[in-house]
Amino acid sequence: MLKSLMDAQVTSLVGQDTFDAVLGLARHLPVGAITMLVGLADEHRRKMLDWAAASFNTVRPFDLDALDPEIKDDLALLAELREYFAAVDPSTPAPGSWSAMLFDAVSKGKLTESEARGALRSYVIPSLDTTIYAKANLLYNLASAPDQWRMLKEDRSLIPSAVLEGVRYSAVARWFARVAVEDYAADGAVIPKGRRVMLMYGSANRDERHYADPDRFDVTRNPVDQLGWGTGPHMCLGMHLAKLEMEVLLESLLERVEHLEADAPTIGINAxxxxIDSLPMRLPATAGTV
Structure with missing residues (x-):
């Protein structure tokens, strides 16, 4: 189903004038995928994107006693988000969907209702803006490296590797904070128990001690251990859906597009x-496909 939706969208854009690839390609599947696979009604599509952006924009220090207007607006959106997921009727999700299975687990005593709603929220919200940015970044990187695009055209088995390399090369999560549960030694320094640590995902994914020539975008690298989606107990719940969407996007493009042409992008300012918030792009058709 996702592939057919993406095929139709790419076909409508091939050979056309310049369009915004964020609106035309990167945003095309995420909320629709939530509707189809997670099983939630699509009446809050626009709001879900706003809620997702607010969730990550508030991942920063701020003074509760002196909030700026942007933070106030974002906190109001987060209140709406909590109200929405607290009010989801367990009888309304589409049969066989992920949310239906969660509430079924509640009825069987395998999960508490609070756990099910928390899992639902934790799956949906990080699967939106993060996936949109990951796809837009990947499109721009491939447009900027035509030799890498040609490799994919010649060998479609590199698609999963290209997706991982896109997330490694342009890590979407800027940072998160964690608290050390015990004294932790790292590179000659000790992080004391109880101290907060800032994790810089982009820096980790370009660690020259781990990746050869880390500042080069290489679709053959296959960085299965990249940290763009976290790791261990903090691994992103929605990463499998994100990978699926990104792979489907590349498959549709590779089948129909000769190469990618992009102008300078507009980078987002989410904290x-x-x-990329906007990416002017053109899709010249592969010979014989139009």
């Missing part, structure tokens, strides 16, 4: 996320 918690790094990505």
């Amino acid at each position: 918690g996320l790094y990505g």
Whole structure:
């Protein structure tokens, strides 16, 4: 289903004038995928994108006693988000969907209702803006490296590797904070128990001690251990959906597009996320496909 939706969208854009690839491609699947696979009604599509952006934009220090207007607006959106997920009727999700299975687990005593609603919220919200940014970043990186695009055209088996390399090369999560549960030694320094630590995902993904020539975008690298989606107990719940969407996007493009042409992007200013808000792009058709 996702592939057919993406195929139709790419076909409508191939050979057309310059369009915004964020609106035309990167945003095309995420909320629709939530509707189809997670099983939630699509009446709050626009709001879900706003809620997701607010969730990550508030991942920063701020003074509760002196809030600026932007933070106030974001906190109001987060209140709406909590109200929405607290009010989801367990009988309304589409049969067989992920949310339906969560509430079924509640009825069988495998989960508490609070756990199910928390899992639902934790799956949906990080699967939106993060995935949109990851796709837009990947499109720009491929447009900027035509040799890498040609490799994909010649060998479609590199698609999963290209997706991982896109997330490694342009890590979407700027940072998160964690608290050390015990004294932790790292590179000659000791992080004391109880201290807060800032994790810089983009820096980790370009660590020259781990990746050869880390500042080069290379679709053959296959960085299965990249940290753009976290790791261990903090690994992103929505990463499998994100990978699926990104792979489907590349498959549709590779089948129909000769190469990617992009102009200078507009980078977003979200405090918690790094990505492209607007990307002028053109899709010249592969010979014989139009």
